[in-house]
Amino acid sequence: EAEVAQSPRYKITEKSQAVAFWCDPISGHATLYWYRQILGQGPELLVQFQDESVVDDSQLPKDRFSAERLKGVDSTLKIQPAELGDSAMYLCASSLTGTGYGYTFGSGTRLTVV
């Protein structure tokens, strides 16, 4: 069964350092999403891509977060500088149609900022 791949699985970083997460969606899925899930809460959308274009980054803290999907396939989410409040699970998902049907989530990257 096709999966959304994410790496690393776990990341511990010091405050003010830079950190990056990688996501490889299911082949052929044009829509890619990055969600942040703080412990005890539901996932919240950070950014949505359609192919290589950003269609929604209204909730992305752009002073420190950036996301790219240069060739419309895999994607990188970066935080610089990391803050203690960024500790969370970062989930990537992809979808064929962008309607929500057929969303597939990766296993996530657990970030701890110390």
Place this chain on the structure above:
Amino acid sequence: GEDVEQSLFLSVREGDSSVINCTYTDSSSTYLYWYKQEPGAGLQLLTYIFSNMDMKQDQRLTVLLNKKDKHLSLRIADTQTGDSAIYFCAEIGDTGRRALTFGSGTRLQVQP
């Protein structure tokens, strides 16, 4: 904006039925979903319902939708200890933003 709300915790005995409830505010919701998340894991899609349906059954799972009241429920029949997890309600609307909006999750604890 869109808002999805769920109760935080539900405890049931093994073999009983579980009912997890969700309310949402987006009247343009077209698809509503239930996801399961086990500790440290990603999200697993359990089932979904289109907004023009009021019920969907899938093995032990029954989804009921009251569109007038914007209320969604998930019933798990014969609940097992392996059903212990966090269950998220999510919706997507027919607006320009085509991303899922999630509730805060309901932790289901199944006691043997």
